[in-house]
Amino acid sequence: MLLAIDIGNSNVVCGLSSNNHWAEQFRIHTVANKTSDEYEVIYRTLLASRNIDLKEINRVVLSSVVPSLILPIREMIRKLFNQEPLVLGPELYPRLDIGISNPYEIGTDLVANAVAAHNKYSGNCIVVDFGTALTFTVIKADGNLLGVTIAPGLKTAMASLSQKTAQLPNVDLVVPPSCIGKNTVHAMQAGIVIGYKGLVESLLTEMKKEMEGKTTVIATGGLATVMLPILNSFDHHEPMLTLDGLKIVGNKFYK
Numbered sequence: 001m002l003l004a005i006d007i008g009n010s011n012v013v014c015g016l017s018s019n020n021h022w023a024e025q026f027r028i029h030t031v032a033n034k035t036s037d038e039y040e041v042i043y044r045t046l047l048a049s050r051n052i053d054l055k056e057i058n059r060v061v062l063s064s065v066v067p068s069l070i071l072p073i074r075e076m077i078r079k080l081f082n083q084e085p086l087v088l089g090p091e092l093y094p095r096l097d098i099g100i101s102n103p104y105e106i107g108t109d110l111v112a113n114a115v116a117a118h119n120k121y122s123g124n125c126i127v128v129d130f131g132t133a134l135t136f137t138v139i140k141a142d143g144n145l146l147g148v149t150i151a152p153g154l155k156t157a158m159a160s161l162s163q164k165t166a167q168l169p170n171v172d173l174v175v176p177p178s179c180i181g182k183n184t185v186h187a188m189q190a191g192i193v194i195g196y197k198g199l200v201e202s203l204l205t206e207m208k209k210e211m212e213g214k215t216t217v218i219a220t221g222g223l224a225t226v227m228l229p230i231l232n233s234f235d236h237h238e239p240m241l242t243l244d245g246l247k248i249v250g251n252k253f254y255k
Helices: 036-049 067-081 108-120 154-163 184-209 224-230 241-253
Strands: 002-007 011-018 021-029 059-064 124-130 133-139 144-152 215-220
Touching: 002 067, 002 241, 011 241, 021 036, 036 067, 059 067, 059 108, 059 241, 108 124, 108 133, 108 144, 108 215, 108 241, 124 184, 124 224, 124 241, 133 184, 144 154, 144 184, 154 184, 184 215, 184 224, 215 224, 215 241
Parallel strands: 002 059, 124 215
Antiparallel strands: 002 011, 011 021, 124 133, 133 144
């Protein structure tokens, strides 16, 4: 059984793959100052609650955009599973099926997204990841990772608006009844949610102009479900895309 761990800025998302199919998934809040012992208790409890025998897990693949958590999570993996995890990073990129021109600048989660998108779909791809940051990863048909565009994520934008103003609250991210807000909550939802519709569709339009041939657009990330009902630019929704990429990397390097 393969355990894929994606450490993001807001959540640590994990998937257990058996016979190349996802058997379990769970997520916990990212807490940068937790120790390996604390993470060991959390993972041991979560796996036990799903009746997973630790001895069944013989491969672990790790991706992190929070550098301070790599060491405690690695130590936790050693304690629980008596093995070293495969850590996705620049030293592995030359052996992947995608080309990366700036290996030390791109987030490993975006590399995992690119690996999965290129593996699943032929031709050009754009992966839009609706997370703490809103990212657009562009992959050419030949597997070359052309580049990335980054904007604040929806929750990040909403939190910043609330924190930097005296009278604006932090409101739920849902589609408001109108683009013209009749109260503070709807006004903020219109500005963020409907405003981000314009941002996403505009960037995708401009990106497609720079691509040759048909381009497949894929949505992933925890906030994709908020935006997809009002967006018409997407061909696929892949909520497990990052973990899929880690699974592909794990299957390749554990052969």
